[in-house]
Amino acid sequence: MRSEFLEELILILGHPNVLVDDDDKAPYLNDWRKRYSGKALAITLPKTVQEIAQIVQLCAKNQIAIVPQGGHTGFCGGATPDNTGAQIILNLKRMNAIREIDKANQTITLEAGCILQAVQDKAADQDFLFPLSLGAEGSCMIGGNLATNAGGTNVLRYGNTRDLCLGLEVVTAKGEIWNGLKGLRKDNTGYDLRDLFIGSEGTLGIITAAVMKLYPLPISQWTTLVAIDSIESTIALLNLFQKRATSLLTGFEMMTQESLTLNEKHFPHMANPLQGNPPYTILIELSDHESEEHVRQLLETVLEEAFEAGLISDAVIANNLSQANSFWHMREHITLAQAEEGANLKHDITIPLSSLDNFIKETDAQMRSQYPGVRIINFGHLGDGNLHYNIAPPLGVDPKAFNLIHEKPIHELIYAQVERCHGSISAEHGVGQLKLEDLRAHKGEVAHELMKTLKRALDPQNILNPHKVVSI
Known part of the structure; x- marks a missing residue:
């Protein structure tokens, strides 16, 4: 069955765009932090939305799961396959066309595989600003930015990726293409499907293109x-x-x-x-x-x-x-x-500004009391309350050994403080695999069940990025 499935993939994409050799697959199987690694039946490199639709239809027929992947810069393992070797990776790097810049409407229509910095540069060439900006902008892709609702350094003025997006093109779990590429600031026609897919990390549909806002270039x-x-x-x-x-x-x-x-x-x-x-x-x-x-x-x-x-x-x-x-x-x-410095424990959290001082004082005190010598690497987008509250072991202590013993209780300590301050355990990095188990307690039973209901409704076979964000 697998050989027949791979042959059909090759018919859709051509032999060079279906990677099955171990050496060819290797660069796609680990996350940026080297925290998560997996195996894949194949790496697929589609060029068009029609090819992606055909791939999804084929996977649905054969009940083979798909892991969408962009620039491979995530911190939560959201684009890394599991260890079964039964999933395929759908990497979008070849879908990198800028389809249109509408100067009058101040929008850019672009495909999910466009690298963020290239979009910034293209906009600047036309005397526009594309304000999304983050440390990985030289390699992260717009599809991943949308899938995780990425934030970055300009959120204070321009908002998260969600706030910059006006329309989407998405391939559903059935392999259907939803074309919602409208550059409208107002469209009050029922459910906002765009917002449903943004931030869903490829678990509800595969984002293939988007219409994004542009702004006048600052003088x-x-x-x-x-x-x-x-x-x-x-x-x-x-x-x-x-x-x-x-x-x-x-x-x-x-x-x-x-x-x-x-x-x-x-x-x-x-x-x-x-x-x-x-x-x-x-x-x-x-x-x-x-x-x-x-x-x-x-x-x-x-x-x-x-x-x-x-x-x-x-x-x-x-x-x-x-x-x-x-x-x-x-x-x-x-x-x-x-x-x-070595492996560290990352926490991408949001705290209301009114509680930020208290959160940092109390959490710092508890961390230093329970883990003497621990190094707290705290930095972030303070203007919107987003802290990267990261923990490194004391000097001279092996990071892997420290994390193996203390990761769970440190997470629990910090997340308890986040809950006390009515914050969020994920501000801009997403949930992925890393926070899957923590999400249920954080969201609450009602919200978690609603998320599972949406997942079952849109992906009943559970073939789109399973065991990420929410499990069914």
Whole structure:
């Protein structure tokens, strides 16, 4: 049966686009963190939505599960197959066409395999901004961004990927093609199918294309690093910038002293330019459509007010684009520094800003009390309450051994604190395999059963990315 199935796959895609040799399959079988690995019957590389529809129909007929895969940059194992060797991977990298840029409508229609940075560049060539921006933008793909509802550094002003999407093209579990590629800001015609598929991680349908919003390209951007002593003062600073700069505030990122110390250890050229590497370093960006002078004066005025209020103790304003980029590189390299340091326990969480100070104080205290010497690598998109609250073992302790013993109780400690503060255990990375078991308790019985009902209704054979997000 398997040989017949593979022969039919080859008829659909052509021999070069169905990978069955172990060496050819290997690059697709591990997640970015090397935490999850699996086996696959075949790797399929479709080029068109019609080919994907035929693949799904064939898999449905043979009851073979499909794992959709994009840029392979996820942290939760959502695009990694299981160990049975009975699933196929449907990698979308060949579906990378930009179908249309509608200047009048300020939209871009593009396929799921488009690399995020390429989309940003294409938009900029047409004097538009595509605002989705994250550390993996050089390799992550739009399909994966939509499937996980990715966030990133511009959420504060432009929202998550969901907020940037106007329409989708999706292949259903039956192999039918739903063409919802409308560039409408208003379409109040019943259930919003678009929102159903965004964030579903390929468990309800396979996103193959999308219509995304574009924005006018800013004329000027000014970036600053500021030193601050507490989260309480940081929230006050955020409120001040939101009051004075309103929609010009594009980025508000928090980095702890410990996270930047780790950064400098592995990337010495990225030393913090603020004196003494303060307890908290905040990266702030304003962007404007008026003039360089206008936004620079606004930034200086707000910083002066913050100094006078005792909120900040030091600030460095980037003098040019190169220096501004170096500030952002500091922030983006923390994840890479963690990878260099060894396996760590990641927590992509959201906390209401009103509870953030209390969450960090109490959780830090409990972690240090129960695990002496543990390193808390806490950083993130503080403007929208999204923390990457990650745990590294004490210096000299083997990361794998530490994680093997302490992973479950550390997760439970942090997630209990998240629940106490009415937060979320997943802000922008998704659920995948990593948080599958935690999701039920977090969502509650009613919400979890509703999710299972949707999964059964749209994928009754359970062939779309099974055992990710929700199990049936």
